[in-house]
Amino acid sequence: MANLYDGKMAAIYDAMYQTFVDYDEEYAFYNNLIQENNGSSILEIGSGTGNLAKRFAKNNQNYQGLDYSDDMITIARERNPNSSFTQGDMRDFKLNTLFDAILITGRSTSYLITNDDINRTFDSLYKNLNDNGIIIFDFIDANRFIPFTKENPLIVHEAVYENVNYRRESHWNTNTALENFMLEWSANYFTVINDKKELLEKDFSTVRVFTLNEIELFLYLSNFEIIKTIDRKTYAYDTYVIIARKKV
Template identity: 80%
Template sequence: MANLYDGKMAAIYDAMYQTFVNYDEEYAFYNNLLQENNCSSILEIGSGTGNLAKRFDENKQNYQGLDYSESMIEIAKERNKNCSFIQGDMRDFKLENPVDAILITGRSTSYLITNSDINRTFDALYKNTRDNGIIIFDFIDANRFIPFITENVLITHEAVYENVNYKRDSHWDVNNSLENFMLDWSAEYYTVVNGKKEIIENDFSTVRVFTLNEIELFLYLNNFEILKTIDRKTYAYDTYVIVAKKKP
């Protein structure tokens, strides 16, 4: 998997996403789906710096988070003293007790770049949910995103947090030599201070986007039944959110 926001990148991610994402709306969106399915125990994969964890904790819900990045978890633990966080890989993890629902948030599915990654992840989700448990996850829609980045070579995102003006310049390359719908993503993070650009960090990842048909087939092959498909626009991406139930 990619080098996911370790060290200084964790703090930069945290600062920028405070502006990109309305976490109150994110919490309400996911919590409504959880309540519809009578879920009381929750694991969030891709819990990051604990922004959703804070909302689950405030509402006294049975929540735990899992993230690949130790640096992210350090920030999350400092921010959420009452929550449990696990450093782990979504492709291979084991909870002490299965949960009613597992969320994969923040388009973290993009880092599952091989079919084996996806099948291993769904197998781990199946083993760690209770009978008739559900999974909820989002993914970037290849049919809309690939044409968009083909026409927009440079994409800039800007965020102001604690009076600091952050910017990220993203370059996406549709690498036809790679299998599946995989993209090379490079990003330059910087601040603008007194009109001057100051580079903070550079990042590079290979990520994958999916068609809805692909995801439907992966779920079928891994013994999940789709309950709901939601077409959802996020701050920078056209996504689908899937709610699926574990089959016996």
């Protein structure tokens, strides 16, 4: 698991991602999918620093967030004092209520590294959904991202947030010694002042990318029926978004 979401990194993540991700657009996209499927109670997993939560709260929707990282939840609660956030692991959780829709955005599925992680997550989602409830999640498309990282060994992201210039330099290495399609991601985070870089933090994580076929098969085996697949570009990745219904 990355340390990207702990301690000081949680605040750096929050500052940088607000410039990479258009959360208004992100909210409109996912909320449309939820509304198309009549989802009135919503659980967001990997709710992070609460940027989508803010939009759900503004529209008075029945929303709860769940995240593994206490530090991300602390920022989410500061941003959304009236929303409910629970610390938990998507691979094994049971909340007190069932939901119509469970959302996992921002490619948080990349942290489901083993097949066991995936199966346990889909199992947990199933148990926390109402009959005919839906899951909506995205994942990085292995078929496009692996060639991209080979052609672009250094990926730079620059962002300005509250008058501070940030720069992230990332390297992705395909590790074929590992099971599944795995990438080792190392990233250095800098502030840039007068063209001088100052290192803020280093992050290293192993993430998994998926082919569409394997996700389809995992869902089938966990008793979900796919209702829609959307090919979607996000700020740096080609992803698929899947909407799947719990079969009863």
